[in-house]
Every structure is written in C-alpha cells, then in structure tokens.
Amino acid sequence: MNRTSLWLAGALLIAGTSAGLSDDATPAPAAPPPAGTPAPAAAPAPSVAATPAPAAITPAPATTAAPPATAAAGSEPGCAAGGPSGSVAWPIGAAEKAVGTSQTGLALGLLAKLAPAGSAETVTVSPTGLTAVLTALELGADEPMRKGIEKFLGGEKTPAKAAELRRALRRLGADKPGTGPLASADALFVDEGLGLKPGIGETLLAEAGVPVRTVALTTDAGVKAVNGFVSEATKGLIPTILDTPGANTAMVAVNAFHFRDCWAVPFDPADTRPMPFTGGDGKKAEVPTMRIDGKPFAMKVQGRFAAVELPYRDARYAMTLVTTTDAPADATAFAKAPAPALLAGEGLAETEIELSLPGFSAENSRDLLPLLKQGGLAAGLASPKSLAGFADGLSLSAMLQKTVVAVDEAGTVAAGATAAVVTRSAGPRLPRVTFDKPFVFALRHKPTGLVVMAGYVGLPKAAAK
Secondary structure (H helix, E strand, O other): OOEEEEEOOOOOEEEEEEOOOOOOOOOOOOOOOOOOOOOOOOOOOOOOEOOOOOOOOOOOOOOOOOOOOOOOOOOOOOOOOOOOOOOOOOOOOHHHHHHHHHHHHHHHHHHHHHOOOOOOOOOOOOHHHHHHHHHHHHHHOOHHHHHHHHHHHHOOOOOOOHHHHHHHHHHHOOOOOOOOOEEEEEEEEEEOOOOOOOOHHHHHHHHHOOOEEEEOOOOHHHHHHHHHHHHHHOOOOOOOOOOOOOOOEEEEEEEEEEEEEEEOOOOOHHHOEEEEEEOOOOOEEEEEEEEEEEEEEEEEEEOOEEEEEEEEOOOOEEEEEEEEOOOOOOHHHHOOOOHHHHHOOOOOEEEEEEEEEEOEEEEEEEEOHHHHHHHHHHHHHHOOOOOOOOOOOEEEEEEEEEEEEEEOOOEEEEEEEEEEEEEEOOOOOOOOOOOOOOEEEEEEEOOOOEEEEEEEEOOOOOOOO
16 A cells, blocks of 8 residues: 655635435445554645634533534444445446536635635535425526526536436435434525415425425514524524525525534544644744645545545545645636546545644635626526516525634534525616716707807806796
8 A cells, every 4th residue: 555645735625525326225334454553754735725713612511502412332422423424435426427427616716716816715615405495496496597596507618417416405405313423404485475486395396306485584583593403403503594584585595504513533632733834925924734644535636636535434424625736726727627536535545644634713704796797697687587487576686605614633513504695676776866076968859959058067066936
C-alpha cells in the first residue's frame, strides 16, 4: 500500500456525499484495515492556501436543541446508528453517476459565484436543499420553468432529469427516524386563501413525498408555523428561515435537514496543534489543525489538485475534500477539471497517508434567487404561467437558504434549510417617474410644433399665489 503525506492546509473544497444504494442491493462490508503503527515521516506535501477555516466546534453533547441519535454499542454519543459500517463498495450505476455529476456541478457553480476572489470568506451551500424544493415546484411548473429548473440543476449541456432527482431524494430520506445520521423533512406551506388546482397536492405527495400544509402565510402565525417546522427539522440549529409575513405570500416550499455523525477513523484531539494556513487573501494565520498519520484513506493527486475522502461511521456517507498542492486557489479554480470529478470521488484509491486538516465551522444565510436567474431560470421565472400547475398568477420571488456546519476531531454536525417563497401576482406595476433632480421643460403648441417656452429647472421655486 502506498504511503503519502497530504497536508490540507490550503483552500479546501468540501462535499458531503451519500452513497447511492439500490433498493435490492446489500453490499457486504470488507474486512477492516489493520491498525498498524505510523510509518516514518515522509516528506511533507507542498503547503497550499485559500479560505481560512474558523475555529472547530466539537459536536455538542445531548441537548434539547440537538439530541443525538441512539448510539450503537461501543459508539460515542452523537454517532449515527443503524447504517452500514466499514469499507463498502457501493454499486454506482448510470443514474447515480448522473446525479453525482449534476450535484457537484451545481455546488461548484454556486460557490464560484458566491465566494469572492481574493477573500478569506467561508461559503457554504446545500445543493440537496435546492434540488428538493425546485424538483417539487417542477411538478406544477409550465414548460419554460420546467426546462429552466432542469438546466439550473444539471447545467447547460446536460440538464438534470427532475424525476431522477426526486427518486434520489426519496432514497436519501428513506431511513426511519433516529436510524441514520441524516434527518430531513419537506413540506409545501400554502396560504389558506389560495385554492390549489385539483390533484396537485396528491401529485406532490406521490412523486416527491412532500405534504401540503395550509396556514395563514400572510400573518405572524403562518411565519411561526414555517419557522417551527424548520427549527424542529434542524434540531434547533436553524431556528428561523422567514423573518416577517408578506402580504402576497401564497406558498412556501421548504426542505430542512440535520446531519450528525462521527468519523470512521477519528482524529486524536491530543494531536491537534496550531499550524500555518494561507487564506484566500494571501494572509497567513495559525489555525488548530488535526492530524492522522499512517492510516488508509481514499485519495488521489491529479494535476495541481489533491483529494481525500473521510468516511463516517455510517459508511453511506463521506466528506470529500479537495485542495491545491501549489498556490492558493479561489472557488472558480475548483470549478475547472479535474477538481469536479475529484470532488465527486471519482478515481480515488485507498492509500496510507499523513493527513493534516484544520477543523472548521461556518454559518451562511442568503437569497439565491439571483443565482437561479443567472443559471438558466431567467426565462422560466419571467413566464406569467411559471407555476400555473399550482394556481394561476403565481411567481417565485425568493429562494432563501441557511446552512450551518461544524467539523472537528470527532466528526461533523450540519444543518440546512431552504425555502422557495412563491407570491401572488399583484397586477402590473405602474411606471414611476419622480422629478427629484434638475429637469428641462417645453411648453409646446402640438399642432404646429412651436415651443412657446422652454427652461431648465436647477432648483424649483414655488410660484407666488
């Protein structure tokens, strides 16, 4: 087995992945790797740089905000139970590969637009959250909106198939509550004054597993209902997604999730020490850095990029990290080959490595609607019948997303909430013209075109009465 020194002390691109498992497949865990002792230190990999990681946060003990799943025998509190463990070879078919490619492309495209070049900002997004709400809305969308959704989720050249994405989402959420690291919830909140078209509620539930909930969305009580749903689904990590009620709010499609699991190979806190990290702005800082020496991980170095995959106790999930081996890179660099394939875990092979990784945490909140318009949904959003399958006169007015993540020696805690806010059309907006700065005027005789008086008004002086 090869042994490599990998120092993830630079720009980190991270993807949390869930291995696809067909309904009738039952992969058998392989034998666990030998414990072994750390081999002599190899020459360190070149130091690299980019977005600095905030201080790590240890997954909290059981609290009312984030109670851990029931732990399996011998597992630490907060680790997932119920899923397969060990090294598992997951069968990946064409459908799973297509979903992985579209999700990685979506993530990289969003990050490239959201992470400013030359900044030390940490940006996080939930591609799954966006996929869940958009593929639910697709069921009631017109043709321009439907095509725009698939283009946004899959890209210009290979639009994603909404039906395939919905099937993947149903499998992702198939675990019974408390039996896996991921708990997710979906709902379409509909204002009590909106009459949905016949059959759309049944279609949503059958095709996307999304129930309809009727509330008074234009009131504080309606906002409280949506926020309560999000808070419960994220175990209190994201208490709100809506701020105030909107007078024209008709529907809110929501996806919310909570993830918590421990590493299959945890880091020893005693080995964590300050190490230099070069941020995306070129500045160096000392950050707490975790270390593991002489353990086998799936990894690959290709061109200027290096990737490593960290498995969780539940072997269906892994965190893939990609960095550069030379100079710091901004988010746009990771959107170019071969980084997308590496982030999707393609071609990674198990190798004994020396791994150095900063712990990190981040919280993000933003409206992603402008990015939807840039990513192929402009025509769909402009269509007057974009969501006519739900009701007439509806339009998507906001795509709100909040994310939270914390990674440390023990594992990962993460939560996300995405809300697609749909409003009623308020009728055509009247053009507004305000003379609040210098202007010119002409008193004209229209039949002849003669100008009786003309002038420039630099500062109006009221006429004497």
